[in-house]
Amino acid sequence: MLSIDKITAIEEEHYSSSHTPSLGRAYDAFVARWKEGALDRETALRLLFLIWYGRAEPPYLTGLKDVNRTRINELFQRLGGEFSTDPEVLFVVMIMCQIAPWALGEEPHWREIGERFRLRLAERPRPELSKQTFARRGAYGHYFTNRWESFIASDQ
Secondary structure: OOOHHHHHHHHHHHHOOOOOOHHHHHHHHHHHHHOOOOOOOHHHHHHHHHHHHHOOOOHHHHHHOOOOOHHHHHHHHHHHHHHHHHHHHHHHHEEEEEEEHHHOOOHHHHHHHHHHHHHHHHHEEEEEOHHHOOOOHHHHHHHHHHHHHHHHHHHH
């Protein structure tokens, strides 16, 4: 089983100057971690993101092909599900639900979850998260750093 750090290094190839399409290998490594019993929060967050991203964006952009959506509910439940109070989970799921809820499953269901998470996040003190929250976390980190900065700017 590859460590999170080794998978992060694979993902960073995607953002290097050569733009090596490496997210498919990272996805496979996260799936293997999950199957082998690494049910930790970081694996769940990053695998959920890669599944969503692979379904929301075209393979030529992401390098993700044949992404299987069957684990979404299991991953989501592992992260607290609809009753999560974790600010990072609230934020990333809200963003995924705002951008491409259909990539997670039934669009109306996920739009509703995204809206509930937006409201729950709005009730929390700012800033519980920061740009540093997403640092050194591979594709997940790159993606949500940009979204966090936009979110904070729009909240001012």
